[in-house]
Every structure is written in structure tokens, then in C-alpha cells.
Amino acid sequence: MRETEGSPIKQVRLTVNGKAYGLDVQPGKTLLELIREDLGLTGTKEGCGLGECGACTVIMDGKTVNSCLVLAAEADGKQITTIEGLADGDRLHPVQQAFIDHGGLQCGFCTPGMIMSAKALLDENQNPSDEEIRKGISGNLCRCTGYTKIIESIKAAAGNAGGR
Amino acid sequence: MAEFSVIGERVPRVDAREKVTGEARYAADYSLPGMLWCKLLRSPYPHARVLNIDTSRAEKLNGVKAVCTGKDFGGWTWGWMSSTRDESPLAVDKVRYMAEAVAGVAATSEDIAEEACDLIKVDYEELPGVFEPEEAMKEGSPSVHDYVKNNISVEYHWDFGNVEKAFSESYIVREDRFRTSRATHGYVEPPATLAYYDPSGYITVWAAKQSPYFHYRHLSACFKLPLSRVRVIQPFIGGGFGGTKNDSLGGDFCSVLLSKITGRPVKYVESMEEELVTSRRRHSMIVYSKMGVNKDGILMAIHHRVIADGGGYTAIGPLSLYLAGFATTLPYRLPNFKYDAYRVFTNNPIGAAMRGHGVTHTRFAAEIQMEMIAEELGIDPVEIRMRNAIDNPEPGAVYETINKVLVKTCGIKEAIQRVADAPLWRDRNKVPNKDGDISWGVGLSGTSYLGGARQMGHQACAAIIRICEDGAVNLITGATDCGQGSDTVLCMIAAEELGVRLGAIDIKRVDTAYTPVDPGSYGSRVTILAGQATQKAARQAKKQLLEAAARNWQVTPEDVEIRHGRAFVLSDPEKSMPFDRLARIACYSGTGAVILGTGYSTYGIEPLDLVNGIGNGGTSYSYTAQSARVGVDMETGKIITTDFTIASDCGRLLSPLTAEGQIEGASIQGLGQTIYEDFIMDSGKTLNPTFLDYKMPLSMDVPAIKLIDVVTDDPDGPFGAKEASEGSIVSAPPAVVSAIHDATGVWFKELPVTPERVVQALKNRKNKGASAAP
Structure with a gap:
């Protein structure tokens, strides 16, 4: 997105990982840019910038979004969770732990987005079938794993993730 | 078998926690105060002379700090060999592929840098282009580089045995033309770098490189600084798979130059579209394969004539064509082999390395052709492979191929047999092969790949083990985990x-100021060569610890052992102490005692023979057999893949969870290049430059994968290990294409087998009654 000279700056209030922020943003700024550049939360990745790879997936008001496609201004008043907001202190979220234990990651670049999609899936459906898991992460590209161990990780997490 | 305490355990990755929490920082996650952004202006033509570049309007744009063009690099060029240095950081006189970079801008924001690129005026004189390698090698075709004739970038002619005689004595001789797809690596992290040129003459970069020491040498040569002043610091790497992240790119050089000009740090992050239209991708190769067998299906001879689309520059192409040739004598006994290879310059993006490098093309052709011959002879696909497969040499024995490749362990027969015995193949006729419009089929392949790839120049990996006084251990290598x-x-x-225990070891990522120089992460080198170096360094450090313990207990060092984090006296196990205590004793014994172990790899030191193709291309060789089940919609041509069974001889699996993930992931990448992935090109222009249109497998597309371990104990690998994963990217295409044949009765010789190609082939067969696809 290009910055437009003289365009009005908008004030955005949002909650990210439980913390409230008020920020002045340019109209063209995306939620991804706000998260990475303004808040310095670089766990959320930019892969394609076109909503095709899912690396920038975050949870906005309970639903996953490609943060590269959401304007920062649209996130006004929203609750956002990023990968940095999943662990409870040193205690990892069950999905994070399952990805570690079951080899659900390799290079790690798609991992934050993948884990956010998995978490959102398990929040809605505590006991998904294989098919539902595949569907739940069908917007997230992974080139390293071939998805097999990601699916196994999410299945393993399903038993332990309820209520978090 | 020796007993291990860590090797072979299903341990999680050492970097997993940082990666699941988002703490792992990749190149684009780094920033420095005062940082500028670099963007490149790219050519709209695939072949054109650059007459003039006017940067004056860009320079006047508010926020622009510097602009550079090709001339600012003083004529410097680089390439994989000294004789192939044909590429400059930015095009100087001529662009040779579409989107080749011609100018770089540094500005206070990425948006301003991009806007400035639009203000640069380049006068081009468009030249006729050439886009098909077989056209490009004809006399009179447009010349991509003036220094070569008929656009021949690399040419090999190898001849082993007597193929003509063997063909004349063969019972069946087949000749077919195969072609592999225009596939790319498809990592999700686009190339990125953050560069700072310190005015006192030091370069520091945080760059997404899977082989950072290539980049280190390139920067040293380009900016005429001693290597001691070039510091490449390794961030986490978001996937590599060879090619692009093994080389330096225009944006890398421009970021450093623009930092030098401005005195400020400069960051460059490629867009995914830039990546997809310029990536140093897998070559598309045309393979004319001629194969002769006797009445029993025993291989008599293969002659491969390979024509590879090299694109605009040489890059690592000499190695690609070497690999496509030397490994054809594996995994089947082949008494006569001839290889004529041509890498041809075109005005397409650069052909380079990708996982399964070189081997995937010719092995695909040979596997399918062997199946076609088996079908003609009425021999079962398993049987023809078992009749030809190389036997596993007895321990200490060596099998030598006709081109003098030395095989010390070979699990191909066991792998094929175990895949044949597994339910997917064994029960393939027990399930219905028709279900409405869907026709089901099962196919099989048996392939090989090299590990510990050799090369022309620097070969060895090195490692340092430092024992800290509290019992912690630093492992310092030049190897990169991408x-x-x-x-x-x-x-x-x-x-x-x-x-x-594993948790005591802390590995450092590459920092060329401190870590030992290393060739890089390619050709499945790291486990074997950096692994051997680590093993030697650890042994040297351990020797010093045992000596310190022996002095403490007043016994001989041979009488001391360390296991499970405790040191003890073998003859008197009551005498023992925890490792951290021993470390302290050892570090404090004598003034300034430093427990350092160093080691470097010695496997596979002889350099490659590119000219004659004689000898080893790797240190050792993995073997893979695979079966695949597909369903083909006979109306729409759509293919679904439901099951893979993969048996891999990776020597001994050191880290099963890691190796399994590698084998699974590579087989899916192999599936991608077989039925989905292909750049659609129109006169040098990429028509599908996004992940939406360049379709890679998604979670909905992938089969259930069953893995089988075939354990061999290779003498040329740490703990008997060989490579894992490049094997299964090579085994997947022939297994899947055989399965498609089983389902449709059609042999597809061109990849990818898209729904359009399936529908067309079925239509052709209906019209002509022929069984071969175009």
C-alpha cells in the first residue's frame, strides 16, 4: 500500500494479546504492518502479502484473518491474538506443545500462522476429524512438512486444548 | 548394533520452542535505527539492450537517499565457477530475462523506495528473445551471451562401455522424450537481508541464506574487502531447498552498496511475486532416453541426451547437469551408459538447484521407461526392478558402477521388497479400480540420491566443541539449519x-566472524559432513575430559567413561561424578585450561570430475522405494492422491522425528512437481506469479504417508547415517506417474500431469486408439 500524502491519519484502538493500544495509523496501513512495525511483534510473518499463504494469520474477535488483507483501521475496537499471546508465561499453549512434541514444524516460518489456525479450529471444535483438521489449515501453506506431522500435532493437541 | 543413548531417540527439535512462540527471528524481522529500505527496478523485457538509465527524478523524490545502477559495481561479476562469472549484481549493458534488476533505490520507507523505482527512466532497445532450449541451440538463434556459440552454457559428453553394441544386442530398445516441469522451491519466506556497511570498512549482514559462506565470499569479492571484514550473521531461515537462497541476489549487493553510499543500514525484502518471477528454480529438462534390455528385462544400456533450459545465466548449472548424468548408474546395474548434456541459455529466469537436484529429471525418465519396457515384456514392475537392482555389498565390500561410483551400502532391494509387501501394493487388486468417474491406480518406483555432495573447491565442514566450566557445551559449526x-x-x-544429555548442548548459528567456514547446506551434506566434523570435535574434547578425570582419580584415561551425564571409572564404577563437576575440574586444572575440541570432515574429499563424469558425486548414496495410489477423474482429468508408502535407506536414522518430517515433506514437494506445479511462461513472462496460480499442495491435497525404515550402516557417515529426503523427492514423480498409468492406461512423459493433459490424452486415445500421451 502506498502512503497518500495529506491523507487523514486515523486513530485506532485495539487490544492485542490482552493489552490495549491506541495508535495513529495511515489509511493504507495493514493490520500486519501495525502488528509487526508499530507493536514490534515479529512472530506474525509476511509470506505473500496477498492472503494466499496464511503466514500472517492472527485471530480477530475469535476468527482467523489474514492480517495482510485487513486494514489497520478495520481492526478498530477489535480483540487480536497473535502467536506471542498464546503461551501463559512459561507454560505453552497445548497446540504449541503438540507441534514441538510431534514434529509439526521445520523451518518455522509458517508455524505461527499455522498454530493460530489450529487454535481457532480447536476453540470451535474440540474434537475435529482428520478431514476437519485438513480443512481448518487449508489456508496455510507449508512447504517443509507435507502437513502430515502438522495434522498429527493438531490431533494430539485436540485432547488437551479445551478451555484455553 | 552399538547402544546409543541419544542417537535414534524421537527427540523434539532443539529450535522448536523458539519457533512455536514466534521468538525465532528471520531476516525480515531484524531492524536497526536509521534503517533505509531498498527496492529494485526490474526489466519489463526478457531480452533488451540497456541504452541509458536516468535516475535524476528518483533522486529528487523526498525520502530517497541513494540510487545505484549496474555501472556502480565497477564491472564486477560472479558465478559458480571462475569460467562462468557471467552475472552482475544489476544488469549493465543488457537484460537477459524478464524482471532482471536494473537499478536499486534506498529510501526512508519501502513505499517511497518503490515509488522512486517508478521514476527511474530506462531506455531499452528490445531484442528478439529465445525461450525454448531446443530452439535456442539452433544455429542463428538470438544470442543470449556473446561469449558462447549457439547458446550452449554447459556441455558434457560421457561414454562408458559400448552403448551402440549393447543396443544392437538388446531384445527391446525404446526411445522416448520426457520433459520435467518448471518448478520452484516455494518456501514461504521471501528472500531478505539487512545490511550495514561500516564506514571503517566492515560489512555486516543478516541475510536469509542457506549457505552463508557463498554470500560471504561474494561480498568480499564484490566490495574488495578481506574476508575478515565480512560478517554474515545467520538469522533463522524460512526454508531453502537450494537455488535462490544458496546464491547472492541483486538486492543483497544493492543493500550493501546503498549502505556504503548512505552510511545507514539498508533492509531489502523481496515480494513473493518478485521471488516467483526471478527465483533460481529447478531447470526444466528435456530428456531423450534410449534404453535397451535383454529378453529377461535386464538393463543393457542407457543413452540420455539432456537439454536443459538454463535461463539467462549460468549460476550453478554445471553441477545440475553433472548430477543429472552421474547418478543414472544407480540404483540398477547398468553396464553401458552414454550421456550427452546441454544446458542452454534462454531468455527465461535462471535454472539452478532444487532439492533432488539434477537426479530427479533423468531418474524420472529412466523409471518410467523401464516400466514401459516391463509392460511390453509382461514382467511385473517389482520383478523387473529386483532383477536389475544393485545388491547390498557385504560389509567391507564395494560395488563399483561403470562410471566408478562406489557403493558401500545399498538397501534398494530391501526397500522395493518391503514396499511390495506393504498393503498399498500387495492389496492393490483387492480394491475396486473404478468408482463412478474415478479410476484408481497404484504405481511404484525405486530410486537413489547422493549425500555429502562433492564440489569443485572448498569441501570440508568443521566444528568446534567448547566445554564450559558449568558443564554446558557450545557447539560451533559453519553449518546452516534452513x-x-x-x-x-x-x-x-x-x-x-x-x-x-541433549539439553547440555547449545548450538550457535553461523556468524562468519566466529564460526568455521563451511561449504553450505546443499546436496544433503550437513548430517554427513558437518556431522563427522562434530563427531571428531566432540571426541577431541572428550579426550581432554577423560584425561582430567583420570588425573583426578589417578587411573588411566582408558579406564574412564562418560555416559548419561556422569563420568565414572570403568573398573570401579563406584568412583563417579556428574559431568558438570568433571567440566569444572577439567577447566580449572592448570592455569588457563581451555577445553576445546576441533574437527573437520574427511569424507568425500576428492573433487568432482565434471568433464568426464567419472567417480563419486557424493560421499554415500540413499535408496528409496515408493508406492502411490491415485484416483483420476476420467471426465475432468483431476487427480487425487490418497496414499504413499515410502521405504528409505538413509543409513542409520539419527533423529527419526526429523528424518520422517524430511521424507514426508520432500515426497509432497515431489507430488507438487508431478501433478500441480509449473510456471506458465509466455515469451519469458511468468503468467502465474502468485501462490494462487502457481499451485503447491495444500493440506487437502496430501495423501496419507506410511514410512518404512531400511537400516544400513554406511561406513562413510557418522553412526552409519546417509541422506534423508532428497531420496523421496526423486521417488515421488515416477511412483505417481506409474499410478496414473495404472488408472488411465496412459503413460505421461511430460510433467506436471495436469487435468488438461489428462483430458487431452484420454481424448487422443479415444480418437486414435493409441496408448501414449503426447
């Missing part, structure tokens, strides 16, 4: 050798 899990494997090797 996602494959090598950091985990190297830590496991160090822990096993030292007798400590």
Missing part, C-alpha cells in the same frame, strides 16, 4: 559422543 533440522542432528551427535 529448516531441515540439522541443528538438532548435530547436537544429538555431540551429546552422544560426549556422553551428556
Whole structure:
């Protein structure tokens, strides 16, 4: 997105990982840019910038979004969770732990987005079938794993993730 | 079999926690105060002379700090060999592929840098282009580089045995033309770098490189600084798979130059579209394969004539064509072999390395052709492979191929047999092969790949083990984990050798100011070569620890052992102490005692023979057999893949969880290049430059994968290990294409087998009654 000279700056209030922020943003700024550049939360990745790879997936008001496609201004008043907001202190979220234990990651670049999609899936459906898991992460590209161990990780997490 | 305490355990990756929490920082996650952004202006033509570049309007734009063009690099060029240095950081006189970079801008924001690129005026004189390698090698075709004739970039002619005689004595001789797809690596992290040129003459970069020491040498040569003043610091790497992240790119050089001009740090992040239209991708190769067998289906001879689309520059192409040739004598006994290879310059993006490098093309052709011959002879696909497969040499024995490749362990027969015995193949006729419009089929392949790839120049990997006084251990290598899990494997090797728990080992990522120089992460080198170096370094450190313990207990060092984090006297196990205590004693014994172990690899030191193709291309060889089940919609041509069974001889699996993930992931990448992935090109222009249109497998597309371990104990690998994963990217295409044949009755010789190609082939067969696809 290009910055437009003289365009009005908008004030955005949002909650990210439980913390409230008020920020002045340019109209063209995306939620991804706000998260990475303004808040310095670089766990959320930019892969394609076109909503095709899912690396920038975050949870906005309970639903996953490609943060590269959401304007920062649209996130006004929203609750956002990023990968940095999943662990409870040193205690990892069950999905994070399952990805570690079951080899659900390799290079790690798609991992934050993948884990956010998995978490959102398990929040809605505590006991998904294989098919539902595949569907739940069908917007997230992974080139390293071939998805097999990601699916196994999410299945393993399903038993332990309820209520978090 | 020796007993191990860490090797072979299903341990999680050592970097997993940082990656699941988002703490792992990749190149684009780094920033520095005062940082500028670099963007490149790219050519709209695939072939054109650059007459003039006017940067004056860009320079006047508010926020622009510097602009550079090709001339600012003073005529410097680079390439994989000294004789192929044909590429400059930015095009100088001529662009040779579409989107080749011609100018770079540094500005206070990425948006301003991009806007400035639009203000640069380049006068081009468009030249006729050439886009098909077989056209390009004809006399009179447009010349991509003036220094070569008929656009021949690389040419090999190898001849082993007597193929003509063997063909004349063969019972069946087949000749077919195969072609592989225009596939790319498809990592999700686009190339990125953050560069700072310190005015006192030091370069520091945080760059997404899977082989950072290539980049280190390139920067030193380009900016005429001693290597001691070039510091490449390794961030986490978001996937590599060869090619692009093994080389330096225009944006890398421009970021450093623009930092030098401005005195400020400069960051460059490629867009995914830039990546997809310029990536140093897998070559598309045309393979004319001629194969002769006797009445029993025993291979008599193969002659391969390979024509590869090299694109605009040479890059690593000489190695690609070497690999496509030398490994054709594996995994089947082949008494006569001839290889004529041409890498041809075109005005397409650069052909380079990708996982399964070189071998995937010719092995695909040979596997399918062997199946076609088996069908003609009425021999079962398993049987023809078993009749030809190389036997596993007895321990200490060596099998030598006609081109003098030395095989010390070979699990191909066991792999094929175990895949044949597994339910997917065994029961293939027990399930219905028709279900409405869907026709089902099962196919099989048996392939090989090299590990510990050799090269022309610097070969050895090195490692340093430093024992800290509290019992912690630093492992320092020049090896790069670009996602494959090598950091985990190297830590496991160090822990096993030292007798400590895995958690005691802390591995450092590459920082060329401190870590030992290393060739890089390609050709499945790291586990074997950096692994051997780590093993030796750990042994050297352990020797010093044992000596310190022996002095303490007043016994001989041979009477001391360390296991599971405790040192003890073998003859008197009551005498024991925890590793951290021993470390302290050892570090404090004598003034300034420093426990450092160093080691470097010695496997596979002889350089490659590119000219004659004689000898080893790797240190050792993995073997893979695979079956695949597909369903083909006979109306729409759509293919679904439901099952893979893959048996891999990776020597001994050091880290099963890591190796499994590698084998699974590579087989899916192989599936992608077989039925989905292909750049659609129109006169040098990429028509599908996004992940939406360049379709890679998604979670909905992938089969259930069953893995079988075939354990051999290779003498040329740490703990008997060989490579894992490049094997299964090579085994997947022939297994899947055989399955498609089983389902449709059509042999597809061109990849990818898209729904359009399936529908067309079925239509052709209906019209002509022929069984071969176009």
C-alpha cells in the first residue's frame, strides 16, 4: 500500500494479546504492518502479502484473518491474538506443545500462522476429524512438512486444548 | 548394533520452542535505527539492450537517499565457477530475462523506495528473445551471451562401455522424450537481508541464506574487502531447498552498496511475486532416453541426451547437469551408459538447484521407461526392478558402477521388497479400480540420491566443541539449519559422543566472524559432513575430559567413561561424578585450561570430475522405494492422491522425528512437481506469479504417508547415517506417474500431469486408439 500524502491519519484502538493500544495509523496501513512495525511483534510473518499463504494469520474477535488483507483501521475496537499471546508465561499453549512434541514444524516460518489456525479450529471444535483438521489449515501453506506431522500435532493437541 | 543413548531417540527439535512462540527471528524481522529500505527496478523485457538509465527524478523524490545502477559495481561479476562469472549484481549493458534488476533505490520507507523505482527512466532497445532450449541451440538463434556459440552454457559428453553394441544386442530398445516441469522451491519466506556497511570498512549482514559462506565470499569479492571484514550473521531461515537462497541476489549487493553510499543500514525484502518471477528454480529438462534390455528385462544400456533450459545465466548449472548424468548408474546395474548434456541459455529466469537436484529429471525418465519396457515384456514392475537392482555389498565390500561410483551400502532391494509387501501394493487388486468417474491406480518406483555432495573447491565442514566450566557445551559449526533440522542432528551427535544429555548442548548459528567456514547446506551434506566434523570435535574434547578425570582419580584415561551425564571409572564404577563437576575440574586444572575440541570432515574429499563424469558425486548414496495410489477423474482429468508408502535407506536414522518430517515433506514437494506445479511462461513472462496460480499442495491435497525404515550402516557417515529426503523427492514423480498409468492406461512423459493433459490424452486415445500421451 502506498502512503497518500495529506491523507487523514486515523486513530485506532485495539487490544492485542490482552493489552490495549491506541495508535495513529495511515489509511493504507495493514493490520500486519501495525502488528509487526508499530507493536514490534515479529512472530506474525509476511509470506505473500496477498492472503494466499496464511503466514500472517492472527485471530480477530475469535476468527482467523489474514492480517495482510485487513486494514489497520478495520481492526478498530477489535480483540487480536497473535502467536506471542498464546503461551501463559512459561507454560505453552497445548497446540504449541503438540507441534514441538510431534514434529509439526521445520523451518518455522509458517508455524505461527499455522498454530493460530489450529487454535481457532480447536476453540470451535474440540474434537475435529482428520478431514476437519485438513480443512481448518487449508489456508496455510507449508512447504517443509507435507502437513502430515502438522495434522498429527493438531490431533494430539485436540485432547488437551479445551478451555484455553 | 552399538547402544546409543541419544542417537535414534524421537527427540523434539532443539529450535522448536523458539519457533512455536514466534521468538525465532528471520531476516525480515531484524531492524536497526536509521534503517533505509531498498527496492529494485526490474526489466519489463526478457531480452533488451540497456541504452541509458536516468535516475535524476528518483533522486529528487523526498525520502530517497541513494540510487545505484549496474555501472556502480565497477564491472564486477560472479558465478559458480571462475569460467562462468557471467552475472552482475544489476544488469549493465543488457537484460537477459524478464524482471532482471536494473537499478536499486534506498529510501526512508519501502513505499517511497518503490515509488522512486517508478521514476527511474530506462531506455531499452528490445531484442528478439529465445525461450525454448531446443530452439535456442539452433544455429542463428538470438544470442543470449556473446561469449558462447549457439547458446550452449554447459556441455558434457560421457561414454562408458559400448552403448551402440549393447543396443544392437538388446531384445527391446525404446526411445522416448520426457520433459520435467518448471518448478520452484516455494518456501514461504521471501528472500531478505539487512545490511550495514561500516564506514571503517566492515560489512555486516543478516541475510536469509542457506549457505552463508557463498554470500560471504561474494561480498568480499564484490566490495574488495578481506574476508575478515565480512560478517554474515545467520538469522533463522524460512526454508531453502537450494537455488535462490544458496546464491547472492541483486538486492543483497544493492543493500550493501546503498549502505556504503548512505552510511545507514539498508533492509531489502523481496515480494513473493518478485521471488516467483526471478527465483533460481529447478531447470526444466528435456530428456531423450534410449534404453535397451535383454529378453529377461535386464538393463543393457542407457543413452540420455539432456537439454536443459538454463535461463539467462549460468549460476550453478554445471553441477545440475553433472548430477543429472552421474547418478543414472544407480540404483540398477547398468553396464553401458552414454550421456550427452546441454544446458542452454534462454531468455527465461535462471535454472539452478532444487532439492533432488539434477537426479530427479533423468531418474524420472529412466523409471518410467523401464516400466514401459516391463509392460511390453509382461514382467511385473517389482520383478523387473529386483532383477536389475544393485545388491547390498557385504560389509567391507564395494560395488563399483561403470562410471566408478562406489557403493558401500545399498538397501534398494530391501526397500522395493518391503514396499511390495506393504498393503498399498500387495492389496492393490483387492480394491475396486473404478468408482463412478474415478479410476484408481497404484504405481511404484525405486530410486537413489547422493549425500555429502562433492564440489569443485572448498569441501570440508568443521566444528568446534567448547566445554564450559558449568558443564554446558557450545557447539560451533559453519553449518546452516534452513529448516531441515540439522541443528538438532548435530547436537544429538555431540551429546552422544560426549556422553551428556541433549539439553547440555547449545548450538550457535553461523556468524562468519566466529564460526568455521563451511561449504553450505546443499546436496544433503550437513548430517554427513558437518556431522563427522562434530563427531571428531566432540571426541577431541572428550579426550581432554577423560584425561582430567583420570588425573583426578589417578587411573588411566582408558579406564574412564562418560555416559548419561556422569563420568565414572570403568573398573570401579563406584568412583563417579556428574559431568558438570568433571567440566569444572577439567577447566580449572592448570592455569588457563581451555577445553576445546576441533574437527573437520574427511569424507568425500576428492573433487568432482565434471568433464568426464567419472567417480563419486557424493560421499554415500540413499535408496528409496515408493508406492502411490491415485484416483483420476476420467471426465475432468483431476487427480487425487490418497496414499504413499515410502521405504528409505538413509543409513542409520539419527533423529527419526526429523528424518520422517524430511521424507514426508520432500515426497509432497515431489507430488507438487508431478501433478500441480509449473510456471506458465509466455515469451519469458511468468503468467502465474502468485501462490494462487502457481499451485503447491495444500493440506487437502496430501495423501496419507506410511514410512518404512531400511537400516544400513554406511561406513562413510557418522553412526552409519546417509541422506534423508532428497531420496523421496526423486521417488515421488515416477511412483505417481506409474499410478496414473495404472488408472488411465496412459503413460505421461511430460510433467506436471495436469487435468488438461489428462483430458487431452484420454481424448487422443479415444480418437486414435493409441496408448501414449503426447
